[in-house]
Amino acid sequence: xxxxxxxxxxxxxxxxxxxxxxxxxxxxxxxxxxxxxxxxxxxxxxxxxxxxxxxxxxxxxxxxxxxxxxxxxxxxxxxxxxxxxxxxxxxxxxxxxxxxxxxxxxxxxxxxxxxxxxxxxxxxxxxxxxxxxxxxxxxxxxxxxxxxxxxxxxxxxxxxxxxxxxxxxxxxxxxxxxxxxxxxxxxxxxxxxxxxxxxxxxxxxxxxxxxxxxxxxxxxxxxxxxxxxxxxxxxxxxxxx
Numbered sequence: 031x032x033x034x035x036x037x038x039x040x041x042x043x044x045x046x047x048x049x050x051x052x053x054x055x056x057x058x059x060x061x062x063x064x065x066x067x068x069x070x071x072x073x074x075x076x077x078x079x080x081x082x083x084x085x086x087x088x089x090x091x092x093x094x095x096x097x098x099x100x101x102x103x104x105x106x107x108x109x110x111x112x113x114x115x116x117x118x119x120x121x122x123x124x125x126x127x128x129x130x131x132x133x134x135x136x137x138x139x140x141x142x143x144x145x146x147x148x149x150x151x152x153x154x155x156x157x158x159x160x161x162x163x164x165x166x167x168x169x170x171x172x173x174x175x176x177x178x179x180x181x182x183x184x185x186x187x188x189x190x191x192x193x194x195x196x197x198x199x200x201x202x203x204x205x206x207x208x209x210x211x212x213x214x215x216x217x218x219x220x221x222x223x224x225x226x227x228x229x230x231x232x233x234x235x236x237x238x239x240x241x242x243x244x245x246x247x248x249x250x251x252x253x254x255x256x257x258x259x260x261x262x263x264x265x266x267x268x269x270x271x
Contacts, residue, residue, distance in 0.1 A: 032069075050087065059091075065098070068130070083142065086130035092158070095134040098126040101141040101148075101164025101182060120144065122164060129153075135160060135176070144182075151188070163200065175212075187222065211237075 032051040037043065041055045044063035051069040055061065059073040062080050068087035073079070077091035080098030091097065103120035110116050124143025128150045134140065135158035141148055143165045150162065151170035160174055163182035168174070172190040180186070181200035190204050193212040198204070204220045211227030211234065220226050228237035 044081070074136075080126075080142065082125045084125065084127045086128060086132070086152070088131045089128050090133040092134060092136040092138070094137045096139045097128055097134070098142040099139050101144055103144055103164065103182075124148065124165070126150075129170070132156070138162075141166075141182075157194075169206065 031049045034051045035049040036054045038055055038057035040058045042060040046064040047061045048066045050067055053067050053071040055073045056075045058075040060078045061067055064082045065079045067085045070087055071085055071089045073091045074093045076094035078096045079085060083098035101122045103122060104117040105120055107118045108115050122142050122144050124146045126140045126142045126148040129152040131153045132150050134156045137158055138156050138160040140150060140162040141164040148165055149167045151168050153171045154168055156174045157176040159177045161179045163180055165183045166180050168186040169188035171188060172186055174192045175194040177195045178192045179197045181198060183201045184198050185203045187204055187206035189207045191209045195213045196210045198216040202219050205222030207223045208220045209225045210216060214227050214231040215229040216231045225234040227234045
């Protein structure tokens with residue numbers, strides 16, 4: 031521990047952990063074995079940095095934020111151990127790395143990688159109740175708003191904005207400067223600089239046209255049924271002749 035660091039009551043600093051200059055651990059924060067915390071960081075009550083994970087300089091963890099929780103990895107074992115099938119946990123052997131000037135909101139979780147690293151890039155700001163899955167890589171200077179869920183191995187570019195409750199499936203790429211509207215569900219890659227909204231997420235103008243047409247769908251269905259009935263009547267008449 032740097033002599034200028036401050037550690038509050040009830041904190042845990044594990045074996046081999048390092049706490050940088052002027053960093054503050056508020057009461058009840060935990061930095062577990064071999065984890066590193068850089069200079070001028072602030073860990074509020076209940077924040078946890080798990081084993082071997084890394085924080086850069088000037089990182090802020092709001093209350094109960096967790097860096098390095100286990101990634102959600104299970105393999106379905108059909109045979110089991112003689113007592114029927116069950117879900118076998120896949121070891122999460124990687125780490126999570128939080129770069130300089132990142133802030134993680136309250137109760138946000140950044141999962142450690144299965145192998146390698148989960149990364150939150152420099153200057154990115156993350157709101158409360160956000161889930162970042164294992165092996166996700168978030169570029170610098172992005173903004174991620176409350177209740178966003180990012181599935182494993184997704185790549186988020188530089189300066190991306192994810193509005194509240196956006197959900198992103200795994201193994202996709204969100205290009206630099208892209209913006210995703212609130213509650214959008216993203217099943218595919220998003221190009222650089224694009225604005226996507228809706229579920230499934232699509233270019234914003236296309237989504238607006240779709241929403242404008244949606245209230246007319248019941249009337250269109252009625253019209254189609256009338257046309258079908260009229261066509262059937264004409265066909266019967268034609269057969270009678």
